[in-house]
Amino acid sequence: xxxxxxxxxxxxxxxxxxxxxxxxxxxxxxxxxxxxxxxxxxxxxxxxxxxxxxxxxxxxxxxxxxxxxxxxxxxxxxxxxxxxxxxxxxxxxxxxxxxxxxxxxxxxxxxxxxxxxxxxxxxxxxxxxxxxxxxxxxxxxxxxxxxxxxxxxxxxxxxxxxxxxxxxxxxxxxxxxxxxxxxxxxxxxxxxxxxxxxxxxxxxxxxxxxxxxxxxxxxxxxxxxxxxxxxxxxxxxxxxxxxxxxxxxxxxxxxxxxxxxxxxxxxxxxxxxxxxxxxxxxxxxxxxxxxxxxxxxxxxxxxxxxxxxxxxxxxxxxxxxxxxxxxxxxxxxxxxxxxxxxxxxxxxxxxxxxxxxxxxxxxxx
Ligand SMILES: Cc1cc2nc3c(=O)[nH]c(=O)nc-3n(C[C@H](O)[C@H](O)[C@H](O)COP(=O)(O)O)c2cc1C
Numbered sequence: 618x619x620x621x622x623x624x625x626x627x628x629x630x631x632x633x634x635x636x637x638x639x640x641x642x643x644x645x646x647x648x649x650x651x652x653x654x655x656x657x658x659x660x661x662x663x664x665x666x667x668x669x670x671x672x673x674x675x676x677x678x679x680x681x682x683x684x685x686x687x688x689x690x691x692x693x694x695x696x697x698x699x700x701x702x703x704x705x706x707x708x709x710x711x712x713x714x715x716x717x718x719x720x721x722x723x724x725x726x727x728x729x730x731x732x733x734x735x736x737x738x739x740x741x742x743x744x745x746x747x748x749x750x751x752x753x754x755x756x757x758x759x760x761x762x763x764x765x766x767x768x769x770x771x772x773x774x775x776x777x778x779x780x781x782x783x784x785x786x787x788x789x790x791x792x793x794x795x796x797x798x799x800x801x802x803x804x805x806x807x808x809x810x811x812x813x814x815x816x817x818x819x820x821x822x823x824x825x826x827x828x829x830x831x832x833x834x835x836x837x838x839x840x841x842x843x844x845x846x847x848x849x850x851x852x853x854x855x856x857x858x859x860x861x862x863x864x865x866x867x868x869x870x871x872x873x874x875x876x877x878x879x880x881x882x883x884x885x886x887x888x889x890x891x892x893x894x895x896x897x898x899x900x901x902x903x904x905x906x907x908x909x910x911x912x913x914x915x916x917x918x919x920x921x922x923x924x925x926x927x928x929x930x931x932x933x934x935x936x937x938x939x940x941x942x943x944x945x946x947x948x949x950x951x952x953x954x955x956x957x958x959x960x961x962x963x964x965x966x967x968x969x970x971x972x973x974x975x976x977x978x979x980x981x982x
Contacts, residue, residue: 622946657697675699704766710738722878731885799867834861852906889940893918904932922956930976
């Protein structure tokens with residue numbers, strides 16, 4: 618793969634972050650970016666893993682929010698991502714919050730966003746997934762593993778019904794589903810993480826899935842801003858309900874005092890480097906609280922093979938990233954994969970699964 622990021626980044630970073638993202642999506646969608654960057658080499662074999670009955674060629678995925686409408690998943694697989702989480706998609710299209718709503722904190726290697734679930738809606742997203750499936754019908758491995766991240770419309774009277782609709786309609790086309798109850802940008806959404814509401818929500822969603830005829834794994838994405846008793850409640854409900862895993866974590870409302878950028882005061886969710894430590898500590902805690910019995914996807918501030926390795930040792934079976942991809946560009950992904958394979962080997966692990974949770978008792982010493 619050619620690393621053209623040093624040439625392209627100065628141009629893109631002169632634009633507003635949202636315009637730069639829009640152009641990047643167009644470049645990937647049209648095939649232009651793919652032609653310029655080329656394809657990644659296949660990932661080292663020891664990074665492959667079977668989880669939830671799905672074959673992941675490697676554990677590094679694109680986090681939700683970059684490809685909200687499933688426009689560029691194919692291009693992301695060619696860059697080396699082992700899986701892609703598309704969405705958050707809401708049942709009906711909605712514009713999201715007023716612009717500006719995305720801020721780059723260059724000195725902090727971070728972003729703040731208050732996009733507010735801008736979404737082309739389920740119809741369009743599912744059409745794209747079904748076109749993709751028709752193009753490569755053999756197995757999910759040949760077309761890449763795609764998770765669909767589900768949300769609710771801002772104006773819905775019954776938000777839970779929106780998630781039910783998402784599960785019912787996306788189940789036949791998604792390799793896995795993620796219930797996003799942790800975006801800080803939809804009022805009241807995070808309250809669904811509270812024990813009684815979470816129990817009710819998951820009960821309803823699993824019942825819907827039972828009636829679908831297909832049974833894609835169902836995961837729940839949680840916030841990093843949880844009190845200790847909320848964390849324990851979520852772990853207990855997750856285990857008792859029979860969901861398949863947790864995605865840890867979404868963006869944070871916290872503003873660490875270390876932030877240097879002018880934009881640090883913007884409202885919204887903070888992602889990137891400052892999120893690495895708190896999200897990894899939460900990941901390790903959830904691994905402990907669930908006794909390692911529930912697969913976890915670790916996300917937040919990953920920007921290197923060592924970071925991905927730290928997530929895995931803290932308890933992640935899979936790792937996702939978004940903000941570092943924005944800053945570093947496509948060449949980051951092959952670099953992470955080869956570095957991750959190297960550090961696993963260095964420490965005597967023959968596979969990702971051997972390393973999962975080995976540091977959960979004392980992460981990031
Ligand atoms: C611009 C932007 C949009 C996002 N949109 C979503 C979203 O729609 N749904 C979601 O679950 N998470 C969303 N996220 C959160 C990411 O999926 C991820 O959890 C978070 O950014 C932490 O990972 P990172 O530090 O690697 O970016 C978004 C993040 C960013 C920066």
